[in-house]
Amino acid sequence: MSSFFKSEKVIVCAGSGGVGKTTIAACLGIGFARRGKRVLVLTIDPARRLASALGLDMNDLGSLVEVKVPGQSYKGELFASMIQPQAVFDEFVRQRASSAQAAEKLMRNSLYRQLVSSLSGSQEFTSLERLLSAVQSERYDIVILDTPPTQHAVDFLRAPERIYSLFQESVTKWFAAKSTESGGTVKTLLGKVVERGTHTALRALEKITGSAFVGELGEFFAAMADLQDQVSARSIEVHRLLTSEATSFVLVTGFDHSKLVEAKDFFVELKRGGYRLSGVIVNRSQPAWLELEPLQANLADRAHNLSVPHIERRFLQLYQELQGYYSLRKDTYLKFETGLKGEVAYCLMPELKEVVYGLEGLESMSSILETKMAWE
Amino acid sequence: MQQKIVLVTGKGGVGKSSVAAGLALKEARKGRRVLLAELGERSYFSELLPSGPMEISYQAKAIESGLELVKWDGESCLKEYLFHYIPIRRVVDLFFENPVMKALVQAAPALKELAILGKATSGKRNVGPAFDYDVVVVDSYATGHFQALVRAPQGMAEAIGFGPMGEQSRSIERWICDPEFCQIVIVALPEELPVVEALELSESVQADLGQKVEFVLNKVWPKTWRAEDIQALGRLQSLEWPQGLSDFREVLAQSLGQQCQYLDQLSTRGRVHSLPWLLEPSSWGLLKSLSQQLEDL
Numbered sequence: 298m299s300s301f302f303k304s305e306k307v308i309v310c311a312g313s314g315g316v317g318k319t320t321i322a323a324c325l326g327i328g329f330a331r332r333g334k335r336v337l338v339l340t341i342d343p344a345r346r347l348a349s350a351l352g353l354d355m356n357d358l359g360s361l362v363e364v365k366v367p368g369q370s371y372k373g374e375l376f377a378s379m380i381q382p383q384a385v386f387d388e389f390v391r392q393r394a395s396s397a398q399a400a401e402k403l404m405r406n407s408l409y410r411q412l413v414s415s416l417s418g419s420q421e422f423t424s425l426e427r428l429l430s431a432v433q434s435e436r437y438d439i440v441i442l443d444t445p446p447t448q449h450a451v452d453f454l455r456a457p458e459r460i461y462s463l464f465q466e467s468v469t470k471w472f473a474a475k476s477t478e479s480g481g482t483v484k485t486l487l488g489k490v491v492e493r494g495t496h497t498a499l500r501a502l503e504k505i506t507g508s509a510f511v512g513e514l515g516e517f518f519a520a521m522a523d524l525q526d527q528v529s530a531r532s533i534e535v536h537r538l539l540t541s542e543a544t545s546f547v548l549v550t551g552f553d554h555s556k557l558v559e560a561k562d563f564f565v566e567l568k569r570g571g572y573r574l575s576g577v578i579v580n581r582s583q584p585a586w587l588e589l590e591p592l593q594a595n596l597a598d599r600a601h602n603l604s605v606p607h608i609e610r611r612f613l614q615l616y617q618e619l620q621g622y623y624s625l626r627k628d629t630y631l632k633f634e635t636g637l638k639g640e641v642a643y644c645l646m647p648e649l650k651e652v653v654y655g656l657e658g659l660e661s662m663s664s665i666l667e668t669k670m671a672w673e
Numbered sequence: 674m675q676q677k678i679v680l681v682t683g684k685g686g687v688g689k690s691s692v693a694a695g696l697a698l699k700e701a702r703k704g705r706r707v708l709l710a711e712l713g714e715r716s717y718f719s720e721l722l723p724s725g726p727m728e729i730s731y732q733a734k735a736i737e738s739g740l741e742l743v744k745w746d747g748e749s750c751l752k753e754y755l756f757h758y759i760p761i762r763r764v765v766d767l768f769f770e771n772p773v774m775k776a777l778v779q780a781a782p783a784l785k786e787l788a789i790l791g792k793a794t795s796g797k798r799n800v801g802p803a804f805d806y807d808v809v810v811v812d813s814y815a816t817g818h819f820q821a822l823v824r825a826p827q828g829m830a831e832a833i834g835f836g837p838m839g840e841q842s843r844s845i846e847r848w849i850c851d852p853e854f855c856q857i858v859i860v861a862l863p864e865e866l867p868v869v870e871a872l873e874l875s876e877s878v879q880a881d882l883g884q885k886v887e888f889v890l891n892k893v894w895p896k897t898w899r900a901e902d903i904q905a906l907g908r909l910q911s912l913e914w915p916q917g918l919s920d921f922r923e924v925l926a927q928s929l930g931q932q933c934q935y936l937d938q939l940s941t942r943g944r945v946h947s948l949p950w951l952l953e954p955s956s957w958g959l960l961k962s963l964s965q966q967l968e969d970l
């Protein structure tokens with residue numbers, strides 16, 4: 298097995314919802330801090346327990362605060378921060394709009410408010426924005442990014458494009474031109490600005506949504522046009538960062554057929570997009586306490602011997618069923634692993650017996666993970 | 674006539690798809706005409722089907738007697754919706770090929786979500802192509818995106834005001850707020866995070882739709898195991914037991930305790946159904962077994 302990390306400055310933890318990305322991101326942070334690095338972990342929606350373990354009390358911290366995780370004693374230093382999309386978006390607008398008035402105008406627009414709070418790409422956009430700022434601040438040796446819960450791991454890669462495409466020149470210009478001619482009807486404007494296809498499309502949109510909505514949309518894009526250059530410049534920078542030698546993805550996935558298929562697809566998509574993959578962590582695999590070796594003959598007999606107390610029989614049977622269940626999953630996994638050989642590092646992180654509590658809990662999970670990853 | 678729609682949600686990986694399929698199979702067994710709808714880009718069920726893998730997309734396909742399966746993506750729903758108002762194929766195609774509109778549809782909040790809910794309720798509202806199901810079960814998005822989904826009609830109604838789409842938004846909103854017609858099922862696992870997320874989601878659903886939800890606590894240890902049993906086991910524990918067995922005893926004891934606690938927590942906010950962890954590999958057979966366990970939902 299090749300090793301996970303070389304000399305990355307950015308690590309992106311990707312994977313579909315609920316597989317353990319946020320927890321793994323924190324564990325990797327501890328791993329690097331132990332190795333003397335100054336690390337920042339950017340988390341999204343951490344569980345309350347995890348947030349308090351990292352010293353991120355939800356109520357009184359804005360999204361831009363980076364706290365030194367309390368109670369640590371590492372060779373390096375561990376910092377954590379929580380990404381709140383709305384706050385990051387607002388900050389972005391405030392810093393990059395041409396004037397304070399322009400920023401205010403955009404932030405008041407009702408579509409803007411919906412856009413920043415809805416999920417079609419804005420969480421992804423803001424987490425990348427936050428990542429870029431953190432890297433550019435040059436205050437850390439390494440930044441670890443947790444990613445928003447998506448249905449599939451690849452969604453994270455695709456989502457930002459949706460936001461960027463909104464700012465594309467053709468879109469913003471077109472709508473912006475439209476709104477400056479307020480008062481003029483759509484028809485006169487269209488004659489001037491756009492080609493026939495767009496004309497028809499806009500009429501269709503107006504027919505179903507009404508002119509008020511199209512007007513609102515126009516204002517939204519006019520306000521966005523102000524940010525367009527900044528956004529496209531940032532998007533180029535983000536893309537450069539994500540595809541650079543300094544960045545690498547860690548795919549966190551689950552121990553079941555559909556999650557493993559998804560992992561494979563993600564792997565292909567990453568390669569196609571020119572991104573680097575450090576490795577795959579199959580989390581919550583066979584529980585650490587479960588042994589797959591069949592029970593000794595005498596115990597196995599007891600499971601079905603009617604003279605043994607009922608309760609003990611049921612218990613032994615249940616254990617054997619669990620063994621069967623996890624053996625099958627392991628077979629599925631082994632097929633997947635064979636497909637990965639030589640391509641990328643991978644490891645199985647077991648389901649832990651105890652719930653992860655506090656920084657100590659994270660530290661012990663991190664130690665196990667380090668062993669499984671064969672992290673030097 | 675469409676009788677009801679069930680929206681199934683919960684944290685990622687908790688068993689939304691399994692519960693949705695279980696519910697759909699249960700309804701079909703009772704002789705209802707059922708549609709199981711998946712959202713998103715990939716079909717989870719296509720590889721599990723009893724008749725072998727099948728491509729699942731916007732055209733519903735029969736998979737068992739009384740049960741059809743479909744995958745709805747926002748764009749196709751929106752296309753159909755547009756076609757309903759502007760029944761000229763060429764115009765609709767132009768709309769979706771246009772880069773400006775493409776960008777808009779991709780990123781504009783709520784447009785696609787609205788179209789999906791519009792499709793899901795189209796039988797009741799008598800719009801669009803024939804939609805001849807008694808029950809529609811939607812294997813819906815995970816928590817955050819689900820909130821965006823159910824907020825879409827109201828948000829759109831506010832943003833658009835009048836016009837045909839504004840009216841549609843209001844009518845969709847009315848139906849998904851109607852507890853007789855729309856049932857919301859939140860799936861959780863007996864673990865802290867999924868339960869907390871389920872509780873919070875039930876509050877936001879109540880606030881947004883005025884609806885009570887039902888919970889499914891999935892993958893619970895069989896109810897026949899009680900705390901007394903574990904104590905009795907402790908007394909039986911023998912020196913011959915390998916470490917795995919002793920550890921399992923501890924794990925089982927601990928999770929039985931937590932399980933009860935989670936059941937209590939959830940039941941403060943809605944009816945809770947527990948669904949046992951069936952130690953079978955994922956397959957159509959598993960979904961059938963689950964459907965047997967969902968009789969009372």
Ligand SMILES: Nc1ncnc2c1ncn2[C@@H]1O[C@H](COP(=O)(O)OP(=O)(O)OP(=O)(O)O)[C@@H](O)[C@H]1O
Pocket residue numbers: 313314448553554683684685686687688689690691692717815891892948949950951952953954955956959963
């Ligand atoms: N009660 C159960 N007993 C046994 N296995 C189950 C049960 N419920 C779900 N599973 C299994 O757990 C895994 C996850 O379930 P499922 O895919 O339904 O979750 P999901 O919430 O739809 O996930 P996603 O968020 O990825 O869509 C699957 O392998 C499924 O077969």
Ligand SMILES: Nc1ncnc2c1ncn2[C@@H]1O[C@H](COP(=O)(O)OP(=O)(O)O)[C@@H](O)[C@H]1O
Pocket residue numbers: 313314315316317318319320321343344446580581582646647648649650653864865866
């Ligand atoms: N290997 C593991 N063993 C036991 N519990 C785990 C493990 N990995 C994660 N968890 C738990 O699973 C839950 C979900 O993890 P989280 O990191 O929040 O997932 P995600 O960010 O992918 O949604 C948390 O309660 C976490 O403590």
Ligand SMILES: [Mg+2]
Pocket residue numbers: 318319341342343443446
């Ligand atoms: Mg997370």
Ligand SMILES: [Mg+2]
Pocket residue numbers: 689690691717812
């Ligand atoms: Mg699913």
